[in-house]
Amino acid sequence: MASRAEGAFSNRLAVALAARRHLCVGIDPHAPLLDAWGLPDDASGAERMGREVVAAAAGVAACVKPQIAFFERFGAAGFAALERVLADARAAGVLVIADVKRGDIGSSFAAYAAAWLTPGSPLEADAMTVTAYQGFGSLSGAFDLVRDHGKGLFVLAATSNPEARAVQLARREDGRTVAQAMVDDALAFASPLDRHVNSVGVVLGATLTLADFGIDIELPPAKPALPVLAPGFGHQGARAEDALGIFGGLGWALLANESRSILAEGAPGLAGRVRARSEAIGEALSRG
Numbered sequence: 001m002a003s004r005a006e007g008a009f010s011n012r013l014a015v016a017l018a019a020r021r022h023l024c025v026g027i028d029p030h031a032p033l034l035d036a037w038g039l040p041d042d043a044s045g046a047e048r049m050g051r052e053v054v055a056a057a058a059g060v061a062a063c064v065k066p067q068i069a070f071f072e073r074f075g076a077a078g079f080a081a082l083e084r085v086l087a088d089a090r091a092a093g094v095l096v097i098a099d100v101k102r103g104d105i106g107s108s109f110a111a112y113a114a115a116w117l118t119p120g121s122p123l124e125a126d127a128m129t130v131t132a133y134q135g136f137g138s139l140s141g142a143f144d145l146v147r148d149h150g151k152g153l154f155v156l157a158a159t160s161n162p163e164a165r166a167v168q169l170a171r172r173e174d175g176r177t178v179a180q181a182m183v184d185d186a187l188a189f190a191s192p193l194d195r196h197v198n199s200v201g202v203v204l205g206a207t208l209t210l211a212d213f214g215i216d217i218e219l220p221p222a223k224p225a226l227p228v229l230a231p232g233f234g235h236q237g238a239r240a241e242d243a244l245g246i247f248g249g250l251g252w253a254l255l256a257n258e259s260r261s262i263l264a265e266g267a268p269g270l271a272g273r274v275r276a277r278s279e280a281i282g283e284a285l286s287r288g
């Protein structure tokens with residue numbers, strides 16, 4: 001049986017990264033995508049797409065990232081569908097980052113963390129996306145789940161959407177940008193389970209460079225390395241071959257997310273597309 005440390009998200013992620021698996025396949029069952037797959041725009045369609053993505057990602061991509069919004073729109077049936085997608089992922093050993101972008105005052109945030117990260121919870125994932133707009137300390141309700149149960153967090157720092165800049169580039173009283181402070185807080189988090197990769201990482205969109213966000217990270221990156229979830233590849237315009245230029249030394253622990261660009265062509269050929277995108281980003285980052 002895997003030890004607690006071996007089973008931790010951070011260490012399972014490190015194994016995938018060492019095997020040059022950097023692709024995070026998004027599970028975003030948009031209505032037009034379900035249509036392209038010949039699936040109904042309902043919970044059963046979202047479930048079918050999710051389970052097929054999990055099967056295609058197993059052993060090929062680093063992780064999958066279900067976007068809760070596309071399941072939540074179907075209410076209780078959508079949540080039940082997502083539970084079955086998550087169960088498939090657990091059974092197949094596929095790492096899951098639940099893209100839920102939760103944030104609230106500490107006690108309420110703790111309940112969100114319990115929902116998504118407690119072992120045995122129906123919605124259990126390996127990691128979740130979070131917002132620290134209420135302060136990094138408001139996330140502390142998840143820290144025991146991270147340190148004791150090997151779960152992971154990805155804190156929004158510099159997101160891929162252009163509207164974000166006014167907030168994320170704002171300077172705090174200490175002169176740092178908000179984005180930089182999120183990166184610093186994530187880097188400062190330590191879990192005794194972490195060996196090569198930190199349990200707490202950040203979301204940095206691939207549509208801009210670190211310099212655009214005033215982010216300065218001392219390289220080589222601190223050990224354990226900061227995991228970076230980087231949406232913006234594919235549909236939003238970033239290209240695998242540009243990954244090193246965008247993320248520099250952070251590339252070792254980079255998770256390049258692609259959703260629509262992989263899903264848009266329908267179910268036929270999905271496994272081949274996942275493999276091709278995974279190889280492309282793996283090769284691009286290995287040049288660093």
Ligand SMILES: O=C(O)c1cc(=O)[nH]c(=O)n1[C@@H]1O[C@H](COP(=O)(O)O)[C@@H](O)[C@H]1O
Nearest residue numbers: 067129159160203205231235236258259260
């Ligand atoms: O946290 C995220 O995943 C996220 C952050 C961000 O800055 N930009 C961003 O696009 N995302 C998510 O990443 C996915 C991108 O999907 P595609 O543009 O189709 O590849 C969506 O699920 C977004 O909600």
